[in-house]
Amino acid sequence: MSAKVLSNIEIEIPHPNHLFIGGRWEVPQSSESVDVLNSANGEVLSSLPEPSVADADLAVARARAAFESGPWPRMSVDERIESVLLLRRAIEARLPDITRAWALEAGMPVSTGSAFGEAIMVLIDDAINIAKTVKLRERRTTALGEVEIRHEPVGVMLGILTYNGPLIEFAFTAIPALLVGNPVIVKLPPENRMIGHFLASAVEEAGLPDGLVSVMTAGTEVSKHLVAHKDISLVHFTGGTEIGADVAAVSAQRLARVTLELGGKSAAIVADDIPLDQAVPLLLGGMATYQGQQCVALTRILVSDERHDELVERLIKGLEAIEIGDPLNPEISYGPMPSARIRDRSEGFIKRAVEQGAVVATGGRRPAAFKGGFYLEPTLLTNVTEDMEVAQTEIFGPVFSVMRYRDIDDAVRITNNTPYGLLSAIFTNDDAVAWDVAGRVQVGAFAINGSSPCLTAPYGGVKASGYGRVGGAEGLLELTNVKQIVLPAGQ
Template identity: 45%
Template sequence: MAVRPALPTIPGLDKVFIGGRWQESRGGGLVDVICPADEEVVAQVMDPSIADADAAALAAHQAFDTGPWARMSVQDRATVCERLADAIEKRLGLLNTAWLLEAGAPIAHGEMINSGAGTMIWRNAIAQARAAKFEERRSGPLGEAVIIHEPIGSVLAVLTYNGPVVLMGMKVIPALLAGCTVLIKPAPESPLTSRLIADAIEEADFPEGVVSVLAAGTAVTQHLVEHPLIDMIALTGGTAIAVDVVKRSAARLARTALELGGKSPAIIADDAPLETVLPTLMDGMTGFLGQVCVCRSRVLVSERRYEEVIDAFGSAFRDLKVGLPWDSDVDFGPLAVKRGRDRAEAMVQRAREQGAEVVAGGRRPAHMNRGWYYEPTLLRNVTNDMEIAQEEVFGPVIGVIAYRDLDHAIDIANDSKFGLASSIYTADPDVAMNVARRIRSGGVAVNNAGVSLTEPFGGFKQSGWGRECGVEGIFEFTDTKQVLLSGSYLNA
């Protein structure tokens, strides 16, 4: 039997990381880190207190107001961020092992998302910042002005357990490149990866106060969201949490950027050959057991091809192997959190009660008696008014919905409060672009089930607002200033 990897050397297990250095906690206590694969305690870590949060918010505020970071040139900030990228990349092996232990992510998944995509994302962000126009001179009918993108201030970056490393490139490094100070708030389920990230930040040698890392729970997070010294909250999370963030920050009109969940559709047109659809769509449906915001959780197929698609995907789902994430022979480990397993299980049960049928999966694997496991599940006879088609599972549950024609498919795709990602599979490029223009989502993939994380990415509707990645993802953390050099509406 495969043996669980040993806990790598992780700094600061009994400390908090505030303002760029390890410190004793101001009243926090030790908590267990439980591996979701076998429910064993793998470490104890310091749980940050509200006093720690206050210290981190003050450090970020003071560093922005009086420190050098916001006043450095973007080229100099990029140089420091390059040191951070180097330091993270040196630790990728450790980070992937730590992620396996705290969230059940198999090493192969960590190597793909962190070592592969993550490296490209943060390196691209640094290159984009170096080339971006933070100042631009413009002339118009009412005068001549300089347009300046200035950092917005201190940023609370709220990260999730499903991407604690890659989100450094999507959220944290862009905010730093813009000139903001950043209080990184990883999920409490990310206590090991967050400390390795903090260690990399310390090695990168930022000016004092610029970066803090607190993998805190709900009470501390809510305190920070309400904190008067936090100028912006950049959140990756669920819609309900985002609504709470907006309410808590509304009184001071703090800026928010929200990358939220989805119920992303994949439309399979009648001319799309399944042998080309299956490889990418299977990954898009089941990657990290559906614990991905862009999971293609609604598969839309014509009534004519319904049985053909059910047979093909049902067979593919039944071939997937679930087991210990450190076993190289399995495809998936457990869900990262027990509540995620329980939610998937309950939603499948309600889907059955509403008329859906299980084609594959739909249960805890019989051979795994410990850990938070649930088999990748394919449901048929799903209609778009069912809960399973309208609410995000954030787990490995996919519903197949029949449509009459492509117009009907687009109507189904858009009949959702979400609008994050979507896919259209077709052999006709004109049809692909027509469908892509009509779907109400922040991203549409043609004959693919992914997104580009080097281009602006974000949601429509209740999938959030603001954009990450690309130069737009850097400017998200700026205010735009007009400096009028000549002319005015008064002279018009």
């Protein structure tokens, strides 16, 4: 099926009338469908099926059967790696289609989406390499006897992923879960409906065992049903903190294991010694990538009184130089928001910030050049104080605040003065200052003269940014149960 829009845009979606449940394309158990809109103009791209609770139940039943009686949990790691390599190859072959679909339905510029595609392959390869080397079985001599320690599959994992990085999250959640023997149900958000079909077609091509993987793009009702399902043993949730707290509370009723990768309010401390020619390009990259829709986006820029005006001037110049346009244009790095709802949410934060005393230094408008679509200019706010909503709440959009600090100790205090603790950064050429601040900031990841975490090392948040880790051997082992087998004396 091809869906035409705007005269020349076509995209062929695999199995547009079916759902991918337990390794098979199935006719949906409901007739409900949802229009997929082009984020650049608001026009309909396609209409795809909406999964129902009954479809979700079928996915869980097949996954549970794959865990209880299927071959996958009982395979060797090497055998599972062989199948995952086939999946890797199938995903890589579809990256151009996935990147294009991401641009159309969620506003991800193809220039950025292509770079993310390369990162996806790195993450899959890293998970495979870790699975080859990590010890899932070992003998130990303890003070009370000989034991064998085994890391075994836990059960069915539900991965609830977000629209700003669905395949990156698939790579650091679902792939490790599969490698250690767990069946997986991947729940994508409504903004990734087309991507879901391309991902499912990759799983189909890989020929994984029956029931092992389901890919569902669904709304709130199905998500809540899956989180509460008695046969879901592991839940990985990426998303907002309030919903994450609900996920944890519901899962706790049956003591299901949960990993939460939640919101952030990342601060960038600009020290007085760093040349602004060095710092500003790095800051802009950490702010405006994918229209600020990253949980680690640098949304609070902390600067001393002495350098405040100069930094603001340079940031204004940098943000205003960003060319806004069609996300399918490879020359464009800043596109629309995925939907009117998401754009309107950012606009609400801007409006309330101004009512509380903030000043819009640049941006804050819908670009006049676009008749349709969900565009919003990158927005820089000044005169922002710590108590303002815009300084305390994750926005997940192109709204950035410049805040003043008195000295480095004050900057550390401001950085820690939010509920969140995902990522923060310092920009300085003074090693002593950098390492001192890194030790005092309460986050799961800290960057020195950078703006991103390392996803091939253990990554996650503290405080209201969640708990549990993905990446590295630690992330893989979190997806296992630990069993001790006591050996007979003398053996």
